[in-house]
Every structure is written in C-alpha cells, then in structure tokens.
Amino acid sequence: MGSRVRKTGFNARQNLKELHMCGESLELAAARVYRALQGLFAGNGEVSGFFSALAAEEEEHAKFFRFNTFIFDKALKEPSSLDCVKERVDAVLGRMEEIESEIRRGVVDLKRAFEITFELESSLLEAGLMQVLSGYSDALAKIFSNMQKDTVCHKSKVVALARDYGYDLK
Numbered sequence: 001m002g003s004r005v006r007k008t009g010f011n012a013r014q015n016l017k018e019l020h021m022c023g024e025s026l027e028l029a030a031a032r033v034y035r036a037l038q039g040l041f042a043g044n045g046e047v048s049g050f051f052s053a054l055a056a057e058e059e060e061h062a063k064f065f066r067f068n069t070f071i072f073d074k075a076l077k078e079p080s081s082l083d084c085v086k087e088r089v090d091a092v093l094g095r096m097e098e099i100e101s102e103i104r105r106g107v108v109d110l111k112r113a114f115e116i117t118f119e120l121e122s123s124l125l126e127a128g129l130m131q132v133l134s135g136y137s138d139a140l141a142k143i144f145s146n147m148q149k150d151t152v153c154h155k156s157k158v159v160a161l162a163r164d165y166g167y168d169l170k
Contacts, residue, residue, distance in 0.1 A: 022089055027062035029096040030120055031055045036103045037113050047110065050161055054117070054154055061147055068143075092123045114162035118169045121155045 034055035041047040099116055102108055108116065162169050 021065075023065035024062045025093060026089065026124060027058045027065065029093060030124060031058035031062065033096060033099055033103070033116065033120060034058060036100060037108070037116070040103060040108060041110065041113065044110075047113075047161070050157070051113075051117075057150055057154070061150070064143065064147075095123060096120070110165060111162070111167045114158055114165075114167055114169060117158040118155060118162075121151050121158070124151050 032055075034051045038048045038051035038055060041051065099120065102112075102116075159169050
C-alpha cells in the first residue's frame with residue numbers, strides 16, 4: 001500500500017501504451033485499496049475474504065491491460081476520443097489516493113469500508129475508459145462488457161454484505 005497512485009495525464013496524442021497504463025493504473029489502485037481493507041479487517045474472515053476476492057479480480061483486470069496489447073493494436077488506429085475521459089480518470093485516481101490515506105490513518109470502520117467499496121466500484125464505472133474503448137471493436141466491447149458486469153456484481157455483493165452487518169448503503 002506504500003506506493004502512490006500516479007495520475008495518467010494521457011491525451012489523444014499519446015501512444016497506445018498510455019492506454020494500457022491508464023486502465024492498468026485504475027485496476028491496480030482499486031486492488032491496493034482492497035488489499036489494505038483486507039489487512040484492516042484480517043480478524044474477520046468473511047470480510048477480509050471479501051476484500052481479498054475483490055482485490056484478486058481487480059488484479060486480473062489489470063493483467064488484461066498489461067498482457068493483451070495485440071487486441072488494442074488491432075482495434076485502435078488512433079485514440080482520438082480519449083480526451084473526453086481524461087478528467088474523470090484522473091479524478092478517480094486522485095480519489096483513490098485520498099481513500100488510501102484515510103485507511104493508513106486508521107479511521108476506517110466496517111461501515112466506512114463498505115461505503116468506500118461501493119464508491120470505488122461506482123467510480124470505476126463512471127471513469128468512462130471502458131465505455132470509450134468499447135467503441136473501437138467488437139472484441140473490446142465484449143471484454144469490457146464482462147469487466148463492467150464484474151463491477152456491477154461487486155456493487156451488489158458489497159450492498160448485500162453491508163446489509164448482513166446491519167448497514168444500508170445508498
């Protein structure tokens with residue numbers, strides 16, 4: 001958890017590698033938050049297991065960006081529409097930095113951990129990178145559709161688990 005989230009600052013003129021780094025950065029930042037929450041609640045097997053599973057899924061998503069450049073190479077001739085998501089991606093990465101700091105300060109209780117998870121999963125959807133990239137090819141659309149389904153599933157799971165512990169997330 002000691003590493004800092006690097007804001008991407010990508011724009012339409014930067015190369016394909018920047019796209020991979022942007023997606024990978026979002027997923028790895030989410031995984032770091034979940035690993036921190038896993039450690040914070042290590043005494044509760046159900047809760048720490050939940051955060052461990054979320055972190056593992058985010059790490060798998062990051063691997064997609066790292067190891068599947070050939071899909072992007074075929075799909076993206078010029079990333080002209082990516083400027084529209086720059087501010088949202090940077091805002092999400094900045095918010096993840098704030099969340100990591102909050103966890104390090106030790107001020108996160110179980111209810112707050114559930115709120116953070118719900119917020120983080122919502123932010124990943126709202127960042128818009130997957131939606132923009134999906135427009136470039138059917139292959140990317142299918143892959144990102146599955147990633148988005150995972151994110152929606154994560155939101156449902158955290159709402160259900162929070163409810164089991166007596167918390168109502170809205």
